[in-house]
Amino acid sequence: MNPILIFDLDGTLIDSAQDLHAAACRLLEGEGLSALPLETIRSFIGNGIPTLVDRIIDATGLQTRDRTRLISSFLEDYQAHATDLTAPYPDVEATLNHLLQSGHTLAICTNKPQRPAEKIIEDLGLSRYFQGLVGGDSLTERKPDPAGLHYLQSSLGGGPVVYVGDSEVDAETAVNAGMPFALFTEGYRKRPISEIPHAVSFSSFKDLPALAQNLLSAPA
Template sequence: MARPVALIFDLDGTLVDSAPDIHATSNLALAAIGLPELPFETVRGFIGGGVPHLIGALLSAVGEDPDGPKRRPMSRAFNDAYAHAVDLTVLFPHVAEVLAALHAQGHPMAICTNKPVEPARAVLDHFGLDAMFPVVVGGDSLPVRKPDPAPLVHALDALGGGPVLYVGDSETDAATARAARLPFALFTEGYRKTPVADLSPEVAFSDYRELAGLVSALTPGGA
């Protein structure tokens, strides 16, 4: 019997729209060390590279040295607030029902995100998705983060290998899949800034209800 395709998902911008929580947490951290707040669209543009990247971008945006003396207190204030920042985060439409269906079909599933593990697990728990994702690889799980391929390869190894599809929304995700030489499905409604064609995904979709058919087409013996 053919083994079901393993599905590895990015989190922010892919399964959830967490930009409002990241924006609120960023402004809390900036205010905590006496720096001005930033508008939503500015902060949204910094999402995807992990917390260290975000902290540096926030500091640069308010005219501070990203590696200067304010980096450590800024990081501390951000991480303290971010660990359980879920109240403004929402699932993208149809994510819950589609994930439940794929899980019921026996597809092994994992998360591979640059979000640290603790806030990533908090989001999954908040939406009742934690049981579907026995493997969560975060931005602090390994010494490197995406677009290095190691986190994605690590997630696949933890699922037991086999046929796989990586689902993400951004330039970082596309580069990670390329580096790992794994097939990539692009969710087009996330945080990317680059045209879809320039990211060269194997498949692209804008509605999660399309994903089940895409997975079936990739499954050995599938449609």
């Protein structure tokens, strides 16, 4: 059984905050409202686009308007511009290639809807590294429910797993799944590193292969 590394997407493999912020600005402009700062939108990321839009609604007084319409409008616009400003974090592609060549199976578990997630990794040239992807709308449950991690582990051969993410939601998902968690510290976490459960943390993707190997070879 090949060892498996499952990655979160936003804030872990890719820095998508600027494109999400731009989509939020366009949504608010269309509703006749002023934009929210980038850091505000960054703080809203992590639980999927419906939750992101809910937080925008709460922050701007849009509660009287049709939530379903706002989510649909945001998603349609975002999908058209999802890689205008988005890019992988430094050394992501080289690290993925190294892991793949070293015999690891790679997958993604994200709360972003599956189709936009697939399009983003395709447009950024990353799709060839991954053998599976579970989005926020792929299963009946989404993170922090562990169903996505368990589904990917099972479908990819049942090997040992390390989950790699950047946020409190990712840490909770790994705990719920009973899997070791590698925390990327340069993403969208909202609390100090010391307050987020993790087996290892890293700020450079160059360090991930050695850290993952230690976790995968450790006794269960």
